[in-house]
Structures are given as C-alpha cells and as structure tokens.
Amino acid sequence: MSPGSLFDPLADAYDQARPSYPDQLFVDLEMLAGRPVAGARVVDVGAGTGIATRAMLARGAQVLPVEPGPxxxxxxxxxxxxxxxxxxxxEALPLRSAAVDLVSYAQAWHWMRVPVAAAEAARVLRPGGSLAVWWNDVDADEFHWYQRQQDRLEAMSPGYTRDYRNRPFAEELRWTGLFTEVVTVTCRWFREIDVDLYETWLRSKSFVAAIGDRLDDFLAAERRSLLRSFPDGRVIEPFRTMLVVARVP
Ligand SMILES: C[S@@+](CC[C@H](N)C(=O)[O-])C[C@H]1O[C@@H](n2cnc3c(N)ncnc32)[C@H](O)[C@@H]1O
Structure with a gap:
C-alpha cells in the first residue's frame, strides 16, 4: 500500500480528532518566509482532509491542496x-515552474524522499519563495501516561519507535544545496479533549492502525491508563510544533 492510500481508511478518525495548528506557527512562518500568508499563492502538499489548507485559507492565502489519497x-x-x-x-507536482510563493507540508514531509520532493518544491517556487514543513509533536515525555503509551506502542506496533520523527530535517534540506536559508523554530501549546476523542485521535494514527488484531487491547489499556492520570476524563495534551522553512534564491 502506498503512503498516500495508507491514510484513507483513517480519514474519518483523522477528520474528527486531529489537532489544528497554533496561531504562533503562522506568525513564525510569516517571519521566516519574509511575507504575509495573506495573499500568498500556496500549494499545500499532503493536504489530507485539509486541516492546514483551511488554516491558511482563513488567513487569506490562495491555497491549492495536493493529496494522493482519494x-x-x-x-x-x-x-x-x-x-x-x-x-x-x-514528488511529481502537476504544476508549472516558478508558480507559487509557498509550498507547505503539514505533518506530511516525513513521508517524502527528501532530494526528490525538495527538488520539486524548489522547481515550483518563484524566486525567493519558501518550502515550509511542520509537525505537531506530542510534548509529554515527562508524563507517566505518555511514557506507558509509547512503551505499549513500541511493543505492539510493528517497527514503531518513539523517536521515528527525530530526523535532522533542516540539515537534510541544507544538504540538497537548493536553498539559501533553512531555519527551524518551535512553539509550545496544549489542548484539552475528552477521552473518547483522544481514542479517536489514537485511531487516526497510521502506527496505531498497524497494531492490527490487538488494537482493542491497546485502546482498552490506554483508556485505563488515561483515566488514572485524568480521572475526570478530560485529557490535557501538550504539543510542540516544529516548523522548518527553507527559502530558494
Ligand atoms: C498525517 S497526514 C497530514 C494531513 C494534513 N496536511 C494535516 O495537516 O492534517 C499526511 C498526508 O500525507 C499524504 N502523503 C503521503 N505520501 C505522500 C506523497 N508522496 N505526496 C503527497 N502527499 C503524501 C497522506 O496521504 C496524508 O494525507
């Protein structure tokens, strides 16, 4: 199964439970891209159900979503x-060269082969334009409930490791030689959701779906563990959002 279609069975859960992105991300993006989001021509790649697309439309960008999963x-x-x-x-954007101000990948860049996708982004960007890639990462390493969840995932989800997204994303972009500046910023925030929605969020993750036959056991263990830490059923979930912006000459 291609990564594009991997998410299709998860689309309902994804739509209901995935977090959006904090305002600060777009403030940082404007600073690093050297232009406002409003009025920017954006191609939002790996757009999924459109969470980032809508955030940029709401800020006045002209956004073209590109997504492989029907x-x-x-x-x-x-x-x-x-x-x-x-x-x-x-990796093969159906766009003419030098067409857009911004290429965005929200929560999607880690699926790409960097040299191929970076070259495509650089091709479709106008001079001075930016490739922006970002992720919401759960920032809860110090919490018992999160450590136990990660232990369970490493035991039950084939190939999963908690540091699977710990890659030198900025260096990988610098190594392509396509960009004049590559800068990373992070911001921290949190959301509070009830335990049912939290379970839906877990179900929307590809590595949780990969648990397969033991998924119900995993989710039951999660619920017990979460309710020990959050007895009122309201889960407080801290995030760290990492943004990497790479500008073409
Ligand atoms: C975690 S979702 C992110 C969706 C959305 N950007 C968001 O912010 O919620 C990752 C998306 O990347 C897409 N994807 C996977 N491989 C891709 C590829 N080669 N080109 C474009 N998108 C891809 C998947 O289909 C999926 O919709």
Whole structure:
C-alpha cells in the first residue's frame, strides 16, 4: 500500500480528532518566509482532509491542496466545496515552474524522499519563495501516561519507535544545496479533549492502525491508563510544533 492510500481508511478518525495548528506557527512562518500568508499563492502538499489548507485559507492565502489519497481528498472537498484540489504526489507536482510563493507540508514531509520532493518544491517556487514543513509533536515525555503509551506502542506496533520523527530535517534540506536559508523554530501549546476523542485521535494514527488484531487491547489499556492520570476524563495534551522553512534564491 502506498503512503498516500495508507491514510484513507483513517480519514474519518483523522477528520474528527486531529489537532489544528497554533496561531504562533503562522506568525513564525510569516517571519521566516519574509511575507504575509495573506495573499500568498500556496500549494499545500499532503493536504489530507485539509486541516492546514483551511488554516491558511482563513488567513487569506490562495491555497491549492495536493493529496494522493482519494478518501482524504473527499473529506477535504466536503469541507471546502468548490475549492480546486489536485490528486497528486509531492514528488511529481502537476504544476508549472516558478508558480507559487509557498509550498507547505503539514505533518506530511516525513513521508517524502527528501532530494526528490525538495527538488520539486524548489522547481515550483518563484524566486525567493519558501518550502515550509511542520509537525505537531506530542510534548509529554515527562508524563507517566505518555511514557506507558509509547512503551505499549513500541511493543505492539510493528517497527514503531518513539523517536521515528527525530530526523535532522533542516540539515537534510541544507544538504540538497537548493536553498539559501533553512531555519527551524518551535512553539509550545496544549489542548484539552475528552477521552473518547483522544481514542479517536489514537485511531487516526497510521502506527496505531498497524497494531492490527490487538488494537482493542491497546485502546482498552490506554483508556485505563488515561483515566488514572485524568480521572475526570478530560485529557490535557501538550504539543510542540516544529516548523522548518527553507527559502530558494
Ligand atoms: C498525517 S497526514 C497530514 C494531513 C494534513 N496536511 C494535516 O495537516 O492534517 C499526511 C498526508 O500525507 C499524504 N502523503 C503521503 N505520501 C505522500 C506523497 N508522496 N505526496 C503527497 N502527499 C503524501 C497522506 O496521504 C496524508 O494525507
């Protein structure tokens, strides 16, 4: 199964429970890209159900979502009827060269082969434009409930390791030689959600789905563990959002 279609069975859960992105991310993005999001021509690659697409539309950008998964794309279309969308792959963008101000990958860049996707982004960016890649990472290492969850995932999800996204993303972009500046910033925030929505969020993760036959056992253990830490059923979940912006000459 290609990564594009990997998310399609998860699209409902994804749509209901994935967090959006904090305002500070867009403040940082504007500073590093050297231009406002408002009015920017953006191609949002790996757009999924459109969480980042909508955040940028709300800030006045002109956004073209690109997404390989047809079910994810259907959700996006339902949220944003009439918005032109493209079923496509970040490694072969169906766009002319020097066409956009910003190429964004929200929670999606780790699926890409960096040299190929970076070259495509650099090709479609106008001079001085930016590739922006970002992730919401749970920032709860010091909490018992999160450590136990990660222990369970490493035991039950084939190939999963808690540091799977600890890659030198900025260095990888610098090594391509395509960008004049590559800068990383992080910001911290949290959300409070009830335990049922938290379970839906777990279900939306590809490495949780990969647990397969033992998924119900995993989710039951999670619920018991969460209710010990959050007896009122309201889970407080801290995030660290990491943004890497790479500008072309
Ligand atoms: C975790 S989701 C992120 C969705 C959305 N950007 C968001 O902020 O919620 C990752 C998305 O990347 C997409 N993806 C995977 N491989 C891709 C590729 N080669 N080109 C473009 N998108 C890809 C998946 O289909 C999925 O929708």
């Amino acid at each position: 079910v994810m794309l259907d959700h996006l279309r339902r949220h944003n009827p009439g918005l032109p969308v493209v079923r496509g792959d970040g």
